[in-house]
Amino acid sequence: MRRSYKFLLRPTVRHAIALTTCLDDHRTLYNAALEHRRTAYAKAGVSVRYGEQSAELKYIRAEDTDGQGRWSFSSQQATLRRLDKAFQAFFARVKAGRTPGFPRFKGKDRFDTIEWPRDGDGCRWDSQPEHPSATYVRLQGVGHVRVHRHRPVRGTVKTISVKREGSRWYVILSCDDVPAEPLPVTGKAVGIDLGVASLVTTSDGDPLDNPRHLAVSADRLARAQRDLARKKRGSTRRRKAVARVAALHAQVRRRRLDGAHKAALALVVGYDVIVCEDLRVTNMTRRAAPKPDGEGGYLPNGGAAKSGLNRGILDAGWGVFLTILSHKAESAGRELIAVNPAHTSRTCSRCGHCAKENRRTQAEFACTVCGHIAHADVNAAINILRAGLALREAARAA
Ligand SMILES: [Zn+2]
Secondary structure (H helix, E strand, O other), X not given: OXXXXXXXXXXXXXXXXXXXXHHHHHHHHHHHXXXXXXXXXXXXXXXXXXXXXXXXXXXHHHHOOOOHHHOOHHHHHHHHHHHHHHHHHHHHHHHOOOOOOOOOOOOHHHOOEEEEOOOOOOEEEOOOOOOOOOEEEEEOOOEEEEEEOOOOOOOEEEEEEEEEEOOXXXXXXXXXXXXXXXXXXXXXXXXXXXXXXXXXXXXXOOEOOOOHHHHHHHHHXXXXXXXXXXXXXXXXXXXXXXXXXXXXXXXXXXXXXXXXXXXXXXXXXXXXXXXXXXXXXXXXXXXXXXXXXXXOOEOOOOOOOOOHHHHHHHHHHHHHHHHHHHHHHHHHOOEEEEEOOOOOOOEOOOOOOEOHHHEOOOOEEEOOOOOOEEEHHHHHHHHHHHHHHHHHHHHHHO
């Protein structure tokens, strides 16, 4: 199994300066290589390839020993490959008859990652293994940077990346041969409904994560963005407002990840079989336009709650959650089944009657035939579980 780990770095001031310089030099290299390709193409109609640029790197490093020469040859090659990928994607789109934008120069805010393609080559994970309590990663030209390693790393470290997010630095490890860690059998199955009021509701009636803290961050972010829009270009206040928006974005991402990890863990610990919605279908069916009710509010189709910024955040949240859940399920040896969510929210889980009138409000389900009353998300989760178990049964019979 392959998986990646992301840990917060704890750089000293000196490290942070070196990391910033390292990132900036990689960005300069990227932009110079892009400029090279552009002029060669514009002036001579020649396409420059990765191989040529990579060969030239040797001379650039030799002539600039205190600059580009400080960093890892391999991480610089990875940066050139990144540009090459951008060009390949560009040419593929041209070939497909579209008119794509030419690969762009990267501004300071648009270049945040350096990759070392192989552990031990210009970088070393766990560079001070004899240290009793702390973990370090050594990066060429930067030094041994302390890592907040909040969980053990399993498998073989393949690539090491460093990413800047706002004022924080992270190290991302991509590992191969990560052993699965099966959990004890529980004999239980569960259906889950992905929602707005709660990220996940189970068929047993448990809301697993309350994204209210996420909504608070989202509101703050929206306010910061409005604030930013009023600031004059080039002003100090604008620069500060930009930093605030970036920090809040990062906070939203962290909170979303944290909530998703906790909810996913609770599920794989508690159940052998987990049935969820097929998100590709969900996103298509749920993207209904909100209907104004004429009083400044919205009809209870969830349009208000599921639109705008909040909507975007939750949207991304479902995808992130299901990705995390599928990794955890695989690692724990659990079965994850995705089902088409059509009608699961309007079908009665007791008698099977399906009508949109069953759904009285966003939160309440009341069957117009048998009178069954339930929390709407729990009712949907039960239907999802049933659909998943039927699918499993059918697969076994086949
Ligand atoms: Zn019913």
